Amino acid sequence: MGEFAAAVKSVVVEIKPSNSEVVPWEDLLESMEQKSVLYSMKKKKSRHARYFYGIIFMLTNLIAWFVRDYGEKVISQLQCKSWLFLLLVRKLGFSLIFFFMMFLTTCNTSKLYEVRNTWHSGWWASKLAILILSLVVPFFVPSDLVQLYGELARVGAGVFLLLQLVSVIEFITWWNNYWMPDERKKQSCFLGLFMSTLFYITSVCGIVVMYALYASRPSCNLNIFFITWTAILLVVMMVISLHSKVNRGLLSSGIMASYIVFLCWTAIRSEPATAKCSPQKQENANGGWTTVVGFLIAIFAIVMATFSTGIDSQTFQFRKDDVLLEDDIPYKYGFFHLIFSLGAMYFAMLFISWNLDSSTRNLRTTDGALMLAGLVHG
Secondary structure: OOOHHHHHHHHHOOOOOOHHHHHHHHHHHHHHHHHHHHHHHHHHHHHHHHHHHHHHHHHHHHHHHHHHHHHHHHHOOOOOHHHHHHHHHHHHHHHHHHHHHHHHHHOOOOOOOOOHHHHHHHHHHHHHHHHHHHHHHHHHHHHHHHHHHHHHHOOOOOOOHHHHHHHHHHHHHHHHHOOOOOOOOOOOOHHHHHHHHHHHHHHHHHHHHHHHHHHHOOOOOHHHHHHHHHHHHHHHHHHHOOOOOOOOOOOHHHHHHHHHHHHHHHHHHOOOOOOOOHHHHHOOHHHHHHHHHHHHHHHHHHHHHHHHHOOOHHOOOOOOOOOOOEOOOOHHHHHHHHHHHHHHHHHOOOOOOOOOOOOOOOOOHHHHHHHHHHHHOO
């Protein structure tokens, strides 16, 4: 019932049938109502803060993308060497450590009345100044420290992909339970059956299209391997789902199948346009805007995935029987900012193609980046 309910209970035990104690009782109820309204406002403010952090995360990554793809022209006019451009991109990725600072300052926050709750949900002018400072200071940091951050970012990006996988599985489980037939609610299985069929048809069509576009030649060994491996995973998941000891239906495996096919498609599509197995080899300049739109959609998707994982801290808890009190924070601030800092590391690796020794000159990430993502998720 909460701490305040316990306080009320103790007061009720001590109440005596006298008129002098009626006023304190009413005052206590009024105080409880005021605190309840105050905590409700703080929770609402805390939930709104999540969207501000998501916007900041997206804007910083868009700035990094702009510097990577258009900053090279400015640097070339300044007659700088190519390694300086790579260093610029690395340091801009290093500046996204802002979210790690927020993790350190909000870790273990549990109550709405704590000062760190106010820091998480407010002080936006101060945090904006810190963010701008974090975009400037890294350019004065020694290159060796930036190189060390790049090595750590590789590990952090891998951890981010693993956490994303857990979050995706949790979401698929919830979606499956929502669409499964329920006798108590008289819910039909038609919708679940329809969606399962739709996801599997989409997955099979995706496999066929990838074979036609990216594996039309026997010499495209790498593309054939990844597409075939994805097809095998689809069959294995379907067989396991239909096994008598599992008997959980095809919806979960169908959604995961579509997800894996999407990862495989983004991976093989990222190969350079000059590659012999790439259909983009013969594209004209009109394909540039489609690449930009696709990259922006990818950024938005990863930002949303980071956002959803950050607020889903209960998925990664071994014990979920804790009852939230009225003055408890609505989500774990430290975990939220930790996911964003790991997501920043993942973006930093994508922007330099997971390669600390060479730069990327176009919008697409290289095979290694998204192939690794596909392997981890698959």
